Amino acid sequence: MLSQLEGADAAAAKDPARVIDYLLRFTLGQAPEHARATLDAFVTANGGEVTGDMITGLLLLITAMPEYQLT
Numbered sequence: 806m807l808s809q810l811e812g813a814d815a816a817a818a819k820d821p822a823r824v825i826d827y828l829l830r831f832t833l834g835q836a837p838e839h840a841r842a843t844l845d846a847f848v849t850a851n852g853g854e855v856t857g858d859m860i861t862g863l864l865l866l867i868t869a870m871p872e873y874q875l876t
Contacts, residue, residue: 821848840867
């Protein structure tokens with residue numbers, strides 16, 4: 806999932822903030838600040854490390870957002 810991000814910048818795939826931004830842009834076409842803050846809180850509350858489970862959790866939260874449902 807993150808291979809394009811990692812291909813552009815190897816360190817980016819390990820940075821939670823950049824992963825959040827990438828996933829928001831991938832799914833919504835934009836990265837709204839309120840969505841970014843919510844996802845950042847989720848990552849922080851769950852250890853702050855980018856893992857496969859963390860990516861799954863982020864995608865579940867993003868797809869539950871009204872912005873995603875309306876696209």
